[in-house]
Amino acid sequence: MRASRLLSLLLLLQNRGRMTAQELARELEVSVRTVYRDVESLGAAGVPVYADRGPAGGYQLLDGYRTRLTGLTGDEAGTLFLAGMPGPAAELGLGSVLAAAELKLRAALPGELADRADRVRERFHLDAPGWFRADEPTPHLATVADAVWQARMIDVRYRRWKAPREVTRMLSPLGVVLKAGRWYLVAGFRDRVTAYRVVNVLDATLLDEPADRPPGFDLAAFWRDWTEQYERGVYTGQATVRMTAEALGRMAYVFPPEMSRTARERAGPPGDDGWLTTTVPIESIRHGHIELLKLGAEAEVLAPPELRERFAETARGMGRTYLPDGADSTRPGPEGPGLRVGQSSDE
Known part of the structure; x- marks a missing residue:
């Protein structure tokens, strides 16, 4: 254990340069006193490590000293590949x-x-894209990556979901992220840092102007916070839905995680007929209509009225297509025969 820690300390100094005892202790998850002892042990073993005093001081290796790649365990060597x-x-x-x-x-x-x-x-093989998703065409990914590697500004023409659909941005690139087979560019625009889908980049030009990187910017921490905020903020509405207990259990397999998780958390107890009422977060009426159709006849939208009417229109259209006489169908509900398809609850 101690030998592994000594090697880790040595590699930290080799890769990062000067580090304080507090920084080393935080990285190695040990006390500062332990760092002092480990540095003494490295020195006694002939490793040229020395300390600089003062506010800007710390430990560092003699210029030009490099350790060879030794000390790897079998598990470490395997995980590198x-x-x-x-x-x-x-x-x-x-x-x-x-x-x-x-x-x-x-x-x-x-x-x-x-x-x-x-x-x-x-x-072992890594296949990043999700099921039923082909790789996205990203012809400008190489240019975007060059801008990140070289820390240079990039001019992009970008297609977004709201009007105006096409915009031009001069971005300060900070990193690229691969999420479930989809590439994202994390970049600053004016005083804001956000993420851009690389597939939506219509044109990209690398500029000579150097890009500014915020002090202490952590790409992994930013991405974690950004994805959490995105997942919370994308669902701006909610639907009250009556469904079978079986349909609620099936949501985990066919719905986005936030929708199925919230539906389970807010579900009431099932009645004698096996039906229950819950609240499902939705992005919009159109989004709720598309997603909740997955549950078929095992779910009934109670609110909002616009979404319920959208389902009524769909049911009427399907009745005209699939029923021999095009008549409306009925199904039992919790209080008896229930509503005819397309009939509102206050008729």
Whole structure:
């Protein structure tokens, strides 16, 4: 355990340069006193680590000192190759670079670790896109990635969902994110940082102007907060729905997580007929209509009235298509025969 921690400390100093004892303690999840002892042990072992005093001080290695790739465990060596994503790397224009890096890494590993890494590669495969989703065409991804790597401003023509549909933006790129097979550009525009779907970039031009990066910007932390806010903010309405207990259980498999989770949390107890009432978050009347149609005849929209009428219109149209005489159908409800399809509750 201590040997692994000493190697981690050494690699931190090698990769990041000068670090304070407090920073090292936070990274290694140990006390500052433990860091002091570990640094002394490295020095005693011949590692040229020294300390600078003062407010800007800290520990660092002698210029030019590099440790060789040693001390990897079998699990660590294997997961390095598991992290290699040839598909996304190729989309970013880095496929050949990744392949060359993996070859060099494997050549540097001892025989036993190299064999273990090969077994991991043979037995695990990452397929990022979700089911029934093909890869999105992203012809401007390479330009976007170049802007991120080189920290240069980028001029984009972008298609968004609200009017005006096409806009031009000069963005300060901060990172790219692959989410469920979809690429996003995280970038600053004026005084705001947000995410842009790369598939919606219609044109992109790399500029010579350097991009500003906010001090301390953390891409992973931003993405976590942004996705949470997006998922909370996208559902601006709600529908009151009466459904069977079986339909509620099936929602987890065919609905977005936020919709099914909220429906389960807000569901009342089922009655003797197996039906219950719950509240389902929706983005809009159109969105609620499309999603709740998945439950078929096992759900009845009670509110809002606009959504209920949308379902009534759909049911009337389906009746004209599928019923031999085009007549309205009835089904039993909690209080008897129920409403005819298309009949409002206050008739």
